[in-house]
Amino acid sequence: RRRPSNDHDAQAMVIDSLRQQVQDLVSQVTALNGKLVKSYDRFSDLEDALHHLSALNTGLLVEKAQVTAELTRLMEKATDEAARRGQAESARAEIEQELDDLSAGLFDQANTMVAEARLARAMSERKAEDTERALKETEEVVGLMQKQMQALQEDKEESERRMEEMKARMGKGKWVDRTPSPAPAYSLSLLSSHQPYQEFLLFVAHLRSIRPTSPQMPAMTTLLPLPFLSRLLSEDTDPTVRLDLAPSLN
Structure with missing residues (x-):
């Protein structure tokens, strides 16, 4: 009976030993x-580092400092562009304002020139009408004078013809007393x-019409618009009597 007990203990010890070995395994x-997982992680880290170094060497990746510097440069450039744009817009507004002022000035000047041209044309037309009327009156006067001169010339020729006839009769001794014909009457x-x-x-x-209504002499300024005085003031190049500046008449 004791031997089976020893076998059982030995078997138990073997089983315990095997269990211990299995646990150790x-x-x-x-x-x-x-360790394998850590080695895989380490390998991944090394591979990532290798890729990072390769990207840095090939220029595919940049450092943070470089990115920051590039962003700063771009921001400064954008700020400068905004400032230049603001200056350009201000200059554009000033140019547009100057153009508006220039256009308004040119428009006013054009209106003034048109008004002056119209006034000058009206004065020229009026002067031309006055000149034409004066020329017509002068032609009429010259025509009347020519008629009078022609009549005088005819009378002179008639007188000379009669004188020749009288001289011829006196030279032949055949004087015949005739009643002289009355000389033509000339009327001035x-x-x-x-x-x-x-x-x-x-x-x-x-003047005659205003005399009964006003016992005093009217002011000369009220008479200047009359055609006769207006002609004296406008046509006399070196006036000897300035009616518009006479203090005693005004």
Whole structure:
């Protein structure tokens, strides 16, 4: 009976030893697995570092300092561009304002020139009308004078012809006393078709019309718009009587 007990103890010891060995093997396998995982992680880190170094060498990756410097440079460039753009917009606004002012000035100057041109044209037309009217009146006066000169010339020729006849009769001794024909009567005619004379008559008529209503002499400034006085002031190049500056008449 004692021998089976020893066998059982020996078997138990063997089993315990085997279990201990299995546990040791499991522990070793676990440790090896951990080391294997760590080696894989280390290999991955080394591979990442290798890729990083390769990227740095080839220029695919840059350092943080370089990125920061590049960002700073880009921000400064953007700031400068914004400042230049602001200056350009300010200059553009000033140029547009100057163009508006210049356009307004040119428009006012053009209006002034147009008004002056219209006034000058109106004055030229009025002066041309006055000149044409004066020329027409002068032509009429010259025509009347030519008619009078022609009549005088005819009378002179008639007188000379009669004198020749009288001399011829006296030379032949055949004087015949005849009743002399009456000499043609010449009447002195005054020309009253000249425009200034008509204006003078209107001026005198105006003075006569205001005399019964006003016992005093009217102010000269109220008479200057009349055609006769206006002609005196405008046509006399070196006036001897300045009616508009006479203090006693105004």
